Amino acid sequence: MRGSKHLTVVMVVAMLAVAMVPGTVGAASTDALQVGVTQDADTGDATVTVTRNETAVENATVVVESSGNYSGNGTYATGANGTVDLPNPQERVNATFTVTEGNNTTSTSVVLVPLDESLDIAVEADDANDTLTATVTQYGEAVKGASVVVNGSAYDNGTYETDANGTVEVAEPTTTTNLTFVATTDGLTAETTVAVDADDLSIAVSQDENESVTITVTEDGEAVENASVAVDGNYTDAGEYETDANGTVELIAPLQTVTVDVTAEYDGLSAETTATLQGEVAADDPFGQLVSSFVERLKDTGTDGPLGQAVSDFVTENNPGNADDKRPDHAGPKNSSDGADGEEDAPGNSGKAKNGNAGGPPEHANNDKASDEDDEETAETEQADTEDTETDDDADDESEDDDESNGNGNGGGPPEHANND
Numbered sequence: 001m002r003g004s005k006h007l008t009v010v011m012v013v014a015m016l017a018v019a020m021v022p023g024t025v026g027a028a029s030t031d032a033l034q035v036g037v038t039q040d041a042d043t044g045d046a047t048v049t050v051t052r053n054e055t056a057v058e059n060a061t062v063v064v065e066s067s068g069n070y071s072g073n074g075t076y077a078t079g080a081n082g083t084v085d086l087p088n089p090q091e092r093v094n095a096t097f098t099v100t101e102g103n104n105t106t107s108t109s110v111v112l113v114p115l116d117e118s119l120d121i122a123v124e125a126d127d128a129n130d131t132l133t134a135t136v137t138q139y140g141e142a143v144k145g146a147s148v149v150v151n152g153s154a155y156d157n158g159t160y161e162t163d164a165n166g167t168v169e170v171a172e173p174t175t176t177t178n179l180t181f182v183a184t185t186d187g188l189t190a191e192t193t194v195a196v197d198a199d200d201l202s203i204a205v206s207q208d209e210n211e212s213v214t215i216t217v218t219e220d221g222e223a224v225e226n227a228s229v230a231v232d233g234n235y236t237d238a239g240e241y242e243t244d245a246n247g248t249v250e251l252i253a254p255l256q257t258v259t260v261d262v263t264a265e266y267d268g269l270s271a272e273t274t275a276t277l278q279g280e281v282a283a284d285d286p287f288g289q290l291v292s293s294f295v296e297r298l299k300d301t302g303t304d305g306p307l308g309q310a311v312s313d314f315v316t317e318n319n320p321g322n323a324d325d326k327r328p329d330h331a332g333p334k335n336s337s338d339g340a341d342g343e344e345d346a347p348g349n350s351g352k353a354k355n356g357n358a359g360g361p362p363e364h365a366n367n368d369k370a371s372d373e374d375d376e377e378t379a380e381t382e383q384a385d386t387e388d389t390e391t392d393d394d395a396d397d398e399s400e401d402d403d404e405s406n407g408n409g410n411g412g413g414p415p416e417h418a419n420n421d
Contacts, residue, residue, distance in 0.1 A: 033057065035099050037110045039139045044088030044115030046072065050099050056082030060101035068093035070112070088115050113139065119190040121148070121183040127220070130172045132196065135165070136183040142166030146185040152177055172196065174268070203264040205275035213251040213277055217264045223247030224266050233260030235277065254279045
């Protein structure tokens with residue numbers, strides 16, 4: 001048998017007036033009445049106890065009133081032990097107890113609960129320890145040895161037993177969910193369902209006027225230090241980082257606009273997002289401007305190897321001619337290396353032109369001075385050839401004229417009959 005459970009105690013101080021005598025100091029005498037109401041954990045019966053200075057008050061008048069249908073309503077007198085016994089209510093009622101003894105009157109209100117509804121369970125979250133604590137009480141007193149079943153996907157109807165404080169602890173779930181706690185003892189049952197907001201890791205990416213890029217990691221709105229952050233994409237600052245005391249990672253802006261995937265991990269939790277970072281160089285700016293910006297950045301940030309090698313690698317990886325998806329629409333499709341199918345190479349394309357010299361100038365154009373001399377020699381030769389050709393043509397014309405003038409067509413020699421006179 002468990003003892004009665006104390007619900008509430010109200011202290012009322014009644015002040016007695018004391019006549020003031022001229023030339024003397026008046027003193028006030030105080031009588032204090034204490035009224036307590038309890039319900040028995042085995043029967044649900046209520047007991048009203050009246051005391052003064054921790055001493056039972058006999059023959060005090062107790063008036064019980066309630067808005068509900070309660071058989072205990074009425075007027076009673078306290079016994080030698082200063083108590084009045086009342087029956088177990090059949091429903092929850094808000095009862096008012098007015099106590100009078102001598103010139104002192106006090107009152108208090110208490111909710112009386114039927115026995116079959118007397119068990120209660122409450123759940124609180126302890127964010128510091130990532131736990132949930134369920135407390136089982138009956139008429140406001142802790143219940144030891146009560147069985148508690150936790151109904152949720154993370155617990156699979158796990159069963160626990162309350163300790164001397166009437167509590168059980170379970171780990172806080174890693175995802176937001178609803179959990180139902182059911183407590184039972186001595187045939188009584190209490191149940192409650194709570195919505196649990198689990199620890200939530202968040203990640204955000206912001207950019208300050210196309211300059212610095214800030215990645216912020218928070219947990220339940222608080223900055224997270226030492227969280228692991230991975231940045232993935234065609235971005236000079238792509239890689240792995242760790243947040244500082246402010247929960248942030250600071251990066252520089254990309255050279256050109258790029259979309260990156262960002263992932264954060266901390267204490268078994270993870271969060272991810274995708275962000276578009278605005279670049280310093282516009283997509284339609286010349287490629288040379290992009291290279292120039294890259295060189296200036298290397299000068300500011302430094303490089304592990306030779307500057308020239310880093311620039312060469314960057315040009316090789318980012319030259320728009322290296323991939324069809326980087327070619328502008330007006331450039332048309334990329335041609336084969338031998339110019340097959342009658343397609344002409346686009347300007348600047350590295351494929352061979354039809355003259356076999358990759359669409360560039362003739363070989364002798366590699367030296368401007370030599371080119372000029374070759375051009376002069378070629379011109380003189382062509383002029384001499386032209387003069388010779390014209391001389392030969394003139395001679396042929398004269399020969400033909402002679403033949404025509406002789407009328408024999410034999411090259412201007414004597415007639416055939418002249419060979420035999």
